[in-house]
Amino acid sequence: MPPPVQHPASDAYIYELAQKLWDYHHMHQPLRKADAILVLCSHDTRVAERAAQLFLEEWAPLLIFSGGLGVITRSMWSEPEADLFARIAIGRGVPTDRILIENQSTNTGENILFTKRLLAEKKLDPQTFIVVQKPYMERRSYATFRKVWPEKQLIVTSPQDPFAVYLSQYTNPELSPDDVISIMVGDLQRIRLYPEKGFQIPQAIPDDVWAAYEELVQAGYNRHLVVG
Template sequence: MMNARIRELAQMLWDYHHMNHALQKADAILVLCSHDTRVAERGARLFLDGWAPLLIFSGGLGVITRSMWTEPEADLFARIAVEMGVPQAHILIENQSANTGQNVLFTKELLAEKGLDPETFIVVQKPYMERRSYATFRKVWPEKPVIVTSPQDSFDVYLSRYTNPELSPDDVISIMVGDLQRIRLYPERGFQIPQDIPDEVWDAYQELVNAGYNRHLASA
């Protein structure tokens, strides 16, 4: 069982990663795929509730999923959406990308190939990747307004019910730690726009790294 201090630190990262955007109707919903199929369900539900007329799934096999699945993430996520009632004709699939930057870039290229030019986007991602997804989208496609959302779960509920069964809560915390590090590193590498990280959040990150939650750090 996670001790109280680790739980407190992880909650700080979880809260920081959320953008807390209010939903607005858009021209397209872009689901950034991963190991978490709850994100597919969130994207499909947004479409079915009328938030946008086009549903795009972007994702091939990433660092985590290539050891879990052989089917591209986007194909799996799209099948979930169809099973929920989304018409196939309203779905686009980009299944070659391997990271968040490619998710956005390859989607941009796919839409151009199809002669489509949505003006506004809702990006759907895991709860603890909202901020990094926003920062990446704004870097790759700055002229397009975007809001970011995710499955609407508390940290405790997410850990207990909605993580991939092959990933433990400790794995998820380690991934969150890695995502925060990337928010710090990636702007200078040209991958994201800068995001302010409060001192207390960075201190929590460093304490978690020192506690061993360092398995998903990028090379500095």
């Protein structure tokens, strides 16, 4: 694990800044029925639980898990994220014949692209998706999907937890609250940078959100920034 973050500000102030990023990352899109639920897997198994809940509530008839081993999980697990997430969903009562698994992707763009290829191989053509992701990855997932697969319709959702609850209860035990804040900071930087690289559609970032980002970077929450 990296050494603890050292910062001059109080924890309360750091959390206030992080809350601003958390709120921005949320899309707050209302659920509606769809053709498929697409789960962008990661280190956060609560996302699998949320996806299983949505399937069992009949928001969509097909559940797709996408994820191999990414930058964070390759040091935690040997099993692909999608396989682990699918087992969690099956344990919650989702029938195996309603699940598809894509377990080779290593980033958000590949999640979408490899899922697109998998569905084509299966001769399936869902038009509407509910994309399920970590709470602080909603906006970047939306922007990536819209870039990679613009002809499809989507809404994005995540585990429905307030920031303080998420930090204290639902993060991977190998990641501290400071780690999660650093990841959120890195995701905001990617929202700013990735449209120019062709990875995402542009998303406006309010000045106060970017100011909070800059303060967090200065405070040492910079371990997941894109370099160069």
